[in-house]
Every structure is written in structure tokens, then in C-alpha cells.
Amino acid sequence: MINRYYLLPFRFERIGKQELLVNELGDYIFVPTGTINRIVNHLLKKQEGLYKDLISNFFISESPIPELIDNMATRLRTKKAFLDSFTSLHIFVLTLRCNQNCIYCQASSKDSSEALYDMNEKHLFKAIDLMFRSPSHSITxxxxxxxxxxxxxxxxxxxxxxxxLNEKYKKQITYVLCTNSINLTEEVLCLCKEYNILISTSLDGSAFIHNHNRGKNDSYKRVIEGISKARNYLGTDRVSALMTTSELSLNYPKEIIDNYLSNGFNNIFLRPLNPYGLALNNTDWDTYFDKFITFYKSALNYIIDINIQGIFFVEEFTAILLRKMLTPFTTGFVDLQSPTGIINSVVVYNYDGYVYASDESRMLAEYHDYTFRLGHVTDKYESLFYGKKAQQIALIGGTEFIAGCADCAFQSYCGADPVRNHSTQNDMYGFRPTSSFCKKHKAIITYLFYLIQKEHDRVMPIFKQWINKNENGF
Ligand code: SF4
Incomplete structure (x- = not known):
């Protein structure tokens, strides 16, 4: 006999010998193999514990419209809260000039003497006016x-x-200076102190890795000096670092983490290379992402062991995913958003006055691909942010409705990235079975679920600490 209950939207994936079910709100449940078949064929019995679990967790309902539909709506709204304020991250590319030669440079940097590549005052002021048009109260x-x-x-x-201008607008402004820390003069640090500017620097690990990646012999020494100077001037908590995993870095997960620890950091962001700029030609993309996933797993396990030994140290990409997987909340991380983070959360004002949908979009433009150019700072706010190009992107920028993602169990944790699709597959819409973006996220999310399920007692106390740290905004 068919039992009367209704299926609510959920997706599933087999992980090990179990089935993972994830509902529209990102809540998950592990069930024995064969359960999905029983659910869809209405073979569950009311007396079963599983039946009650599925009802209370919004996987099935006893009425066509669940009694707690308002509750579900509130939960979904919370998951999409990043949309409330529209574009909040405004990136200003002040110059293309640089004093380093990174082998993976994505910004098409120019020699440090070519002032031709600096933003001029007129474009800067126009871009600032556009930034203040953003409805977001909090602006970075x-x-x-x-x-x-x-x-x-x-x-x-x-x-x-x-x-x-903020005397009038009264927005909450956070300034971030993304610097290689080579040029942190008294003048720069003084400005940072006066205007509360955060420093985000790049550190790729030990000297031999960092110098190799920068194409300079003394870069590591100078960056460490710069970090130390900035910490003394501004305070330790005002200086953070980003790591980029070059092909050389892939062989040294432990050394990189030990280096971050020895330099006084309590976190790291294991960031892969992106297929733009110089990295596009300097990397073997057929093998890179498989190697990166091995690197990530090995680094994460090492970090978990360090935490077990009593040293608090966070892997930030994992912490972002865990917050999406284990809490009702969202994050401001633009790469994992649906609708896509480009324009909705981030916009770029380039040195030459052109406006782009994201940082990667302006990098494509340096190679004469202007697909994601929204216009110029002299254009109207409406035509840049709501114009034809923005509408075209919006039509293909959601995991909920693009092929592959629409049926994927990890949809609520992942994001839509039309720029990456375009640059790697020559198609904004993208094709998930051959997408490196998809492959990486599927592998990492599957691995986190594996750890949560199979090594629960080892990892969960640590994962909870990482989430709490992020929730408290430390
Ligand atoms: S990109 Fe891949 S992992 Fe992410 S939601 Fe789409 S299909 Fe799933």
C-alpha cells in the first residue's frame, strides 16, 4: 500500500555506503543505501524514526503545503541574506604597476615606472560616486x-x-589594501593607521617557494619584514595573508602551514591557482586540480592534527563551507554564491575607468576579452548595474537553474561562476561534467561530508570552533 506523504524539494548523492540527502535549505541527513528509493516509492512507514526525521527536517510533508512553510521561507531568506544589500565589495584597481614578477600573475602587471597605468583622479572620483550609489550600508x-x-x-x-563624502552618506566603510608588502613605507603605514586600512598581503610559504613564485630572490625576506613592520604599526589583527598554491607549492602542504605558524598566523586560505593571466600558460591544467585536491586533503588533515594538539589554526575555505553546511547562515564569500556573486556582491573599477563584473573579468580584459565589461565610470549607475550585460549574466548565474547544478546535492553550498565558465569553456553557461570549478568543489565538499560522517569525534569539535570564530567575526 502506498503511504500518503508528499516529497519536498531535495537532492542526493552517494557517499561511501550511505546516501546523503540535502534539502532546499541546505540541511542534510545521512541515510542507509536504498532509502531514496523507499522515499520516492512511498514505502516509508509513519512509525519509523526515519519518517519523523524526514518530516521534521523538511524532506517530506504530510500535507501538500507544509504546515511550517513560513518557517521554511524565513530559513531560505536567511540563506540568501547576502542579496539584501546588493554590491558591497568595491574593488579599485589603482594601478597595473608592480615591483614583483609573480609567475601566476593574473593582473597583467607592468613595470613599476610606467605611471601610464595609474588610475587618474577624475576616474577615481567617478568610481567613488558609483560606490556610494550602492544600497548596501556596509561597504568594503x-x-x-x-x-x-x-x-x-x-x-x-x-x-x-x-x-x-561619507559625512553625508554615513555608510560603514572598511578599507583593505591588497599589497605584496614590499613597499610598506612609513608614509603608507601612516595612512593605514589614520584611516583604519586593513592590510591583506600575499605569503606563499617558505622562502624557496615564495621566492620561486615571485620571480625574485629577496621577496620572502622583504615580505616578512613588511608584515612585521605593519603588525608593529597597526596591530597584529590588522594584517592578514593569502596563499596561492603554485605547482611547486603542491608538493609542500606541511611546510607551508608550518611557515604560517612560525610567522604568527592563526589561519590560512588554501587558494588554488585560477586559469587567468600568466597562470593560464604557466600551468599544466590537465593535472593541476587533481593535484590540488590531494594537496588540500593532506593540508587539511595536518591542520586538524595541529588543532588536536591544542593550537588554534583555521583553514578559511573549509570554514566558509562548514558555515554553509552546518549553520542556517550564509557567508559573504563571492565565489560561492547563487545568484552569482559578480555584480550582486562585487564590482571592479579598473585603472583606466572601465567597470567590470569581477576581478577575473578585468583580468580577461587585459587579454582583449571584454565579455564582462559593464561600461565606464562615466556611465549611469543604472546602466552599469542593471543594464543589458548585467541582465544577460543574471539569466545564467544561479545554481538553482543551470544544468548540472540544478540536480546537484551540493547546490546550496556551491556557487555560480559565469566568468570561470567563459574563460575555461568559452561559454558563460558552462558544462559541469568537464568544469574544473565543479570538480574542485564536488571533491572538497564530498571530503568534508566524509570527515563529518566517518571521523565525527575527531573533526567536529574543531570544525565547531572554526564556525564560531567566523560567526563572532574574529
Ligand atoms: S558547480 Fe558542480 S558541485 Fe557546484 S553546484 Fe554545480 S554541479 Fe554541484
């Missing part, structure tokens, strides 16, 4: 390059202008 203004501390006068003008 991020300075990038090249090396954005090189045109110091423009950096200074930017923060002075924003401070002046």
Missing part, C-alpha cells in the same frame, strides 16, 4: 593592483575623498 573598498601602494597619492586621495 578594496585597493588592488599591480601594487596599489605604488601610486601613493591616488591611494591617499581615495580615502580622503571617501571620508569627506
Amino acid at each position: 573598498m578594496e585597493f588592488q593592483g599591480g601594487e596599489p601602494s605604488l601610486p601613493f597619492h591616488i591611494l591617499q586621495k581615495a580615502v580622503e575623498r571617501v571620508t569627506e
Whole structure:
């Protein structure tokens, strides 16, 4: 006899010998193999514990419209809260000039003397006006390059202008200077102190890895000096570092983490290379992502062991995913958003006044691909943010409705990335079975579920600490 209950939207995946069910709200449940077949064929019995679990966790319902539908709506709204305020990250590419030669440079940097590649004041002020048009109350203004501390006068003008205009707009502004820390002069640090500018630097691990990646023999020494100077001047918590995993780095997960620990960091972001700029030609992309996934697993296990020994140290990409998987909340991480983070959460004002949908979009433009150019800072806000290009992107920018993602169990934890699809597959819509973006996220999320399920007692106390840290905003 068919039992009367109704299926709510959920997706599933086999992990090991179990089935993982994930509902529309991102809640998950592990069940024995064969359960999905029983659910869809209405073979569950009311007396079963599983039946009650599935009812209370919004996988099935006893009425066509669940009694707690308002509750579900509130939960879904919380998951999509990043949309409430629209674009909140505004990236200003102050220059393409740089004083390093990174082998994976994605920004098409120019020699440090070519002032031709600096943003001019007119474009800067127009871009700031556009930034203030954003409905978001909290704005992050991020300075990038090249090396954005090189045109110091423009950096200074930017923060002075924003401070002046903000007397009227009264937004909460966070400034971030993305710097290689080679040029952290007294002048730059003084400005950072006065305007509360956070420093985000790059550190790829031990000297031989970092110097190799930078194409310079003294880069590591100078970055460490720069970090130490910035910490002394601004405070330890005002300086963070990003790591990029070059092909050389893939062989040294433990050494890289030990290096971060020895340099006083309590976190790391294991960031893969992206297929843009110089990295596009300098990397074997057929094998890179498989190797990166092995690297990630080995590094994560090492980090978990370090935490077990009593040292608090977070892998930030994992912490972002765990927050999506284990809490009702979302994150501001633009790469894992649906609708896509480009335009909805981030926009880029390039040094030459052109406006792009994301950082990767402006990198494509350096190679004469203007697909994601939204317009110019002299254009109207509406035409840039709601114009034809923005509408075209919106039509294919959601995991909920693009082929492959629409049926994927990991949909609520993942994101849509039309720029990556375009650059690697020559098609904004993308094809998930051969997508490296998809492969990487599927592998990492599957591995996290494996750890949560099979090594629960070992990993969960640590994972909970990482989530709490993020929730408290430390
Ligand atoms: S990109 Fe891949 S892992 Fe992510 S939601 Fe789409 S199909 Fe799933």
C-alpha cells in the first residue's frame, strides 16, 4: 500500500555506503543505501524514526503545503541574506604597476615606472560616486593592483575623498589594501593607521617557494619584514595573508602551514591557482586540480592534527563551507554564491575607468576579452548595474537553474561562476561534467561530508570552533 506523504524539494548523492540527502535549505541527513528509493516509492512507514526525521527536517510533508512553510521561507531568506544589500565589495584597481614578477600573475602587471597605468583622479572620483550609489550600508573598498601602494597619492586621495563624502552618506566603510608588502613605507603605514586600512598581503610559504613564485630572490625576506613592520604599526589583527598554491607549492602542504605558524598566523586560505593571466600558460591544467585536491586533503588533515594538539589554526575555505553546511547562515564569500556573486556582491573599477563584473573579468580584459565589461565610470549607475550585460549574466548565474547544478546535492553550498565558465569553456553557461570549478568543489565538499560522517569525534569539535570564530567575526 502506498503511504500518503508528499516529497519536498531535495537532492542526493552517494557517499561511501550511505546516501546523503540535502534539502532546499541546505540541511542534510545521512541515510542507509536504498532509502531514496523507499522515499520516492512511498514505502516509508509513519512509525519509523526515519519518517519523523524526514518530516521534521523538511524532506517530506504530510500535507501538500507544509504546515511550517513560513518557517521554511524565513530559513531560505536567511540563506540568501547576502542579496539584501546588493554590491558591497568595491574593488579599485589603482594601478597595473608592480615591483614583483609573480609567475601566476593574473593582473597583467607592468613595470613599476610606467605611471601610464595609474588610475587618474577624475576616474577615481567617478568610481567613488558609483560606490556610494550602492544600497548596501556596509561597504568594503578594496585597493588592488599591480601594487596599489605604488601610486601613493591616488591611494591617499581615495580615502580622503571617501571620508569627506561619507559625512553625508554615513555608510560603514572598511578599507583593505591588497599589497605584496614590499613597499610598506612609513608614509603608507601612516595612512593605514589614520584611516583604519586593513592590510591583506600575499605569503606563499617558505622562502624557496615564495621566492620561486615571485620571480625574485629577496621577496620572502622583504615580505616578512613588511608584515612585521605593519603588525608593529597597526596591530597584529590588522594584517592578514593569502596563499596561492603554485605547482611547486603542491608538493609542500606541511611546510607551508608550518611557515604560517612560525610567522604568527592563526589561519590560512588554501587558494588554488585560477586559469587567468600568466597562470593560464604557466600551468599544466590537465593535472593541476587533481593535484590540488590531494594537496588540500593532506593540508587539511595536518591542520586538524595541529588543532588536536591544542593550537588554534583555521583553514578559511573549509570554514566558509562548514558555515554553509552546518549553520542556517550564509557567508559573504563571492565565489560561492547563487545568484552569482559578480555584480550582486562585487564590482571592479579598473585603472583606466572601465567597470567590470569581477576581478577575473578585468583580468580577461587585459587579454582583449571584454565579455564582462559593464561600461565606464562615466556611465549611469543604472546602466552599469542593471543594464543589458548585467541582465544577460543574471539569466545564467544561479545554481538553482543551470544544468548540472540544478540536480546537484551540493547546490546550496556551491556557487555560480559565469566568468570561470567563459574563460575555461568559452561559454558563460558552462558544462559541469568537464568544469574544473565543479570538480574542485564536488571533491572538497564530498571530503568534508566524509570527515563529518566517518571521523565525527575527531573533526567536529574543531570544525565547531572554526564556525564560531567566523560567526563572532574574529
Ligand atoms: S558547480 Fe558542480 S558541485 Fe557546484 S553546484 Fe554545480 S554541479 Fe554541484
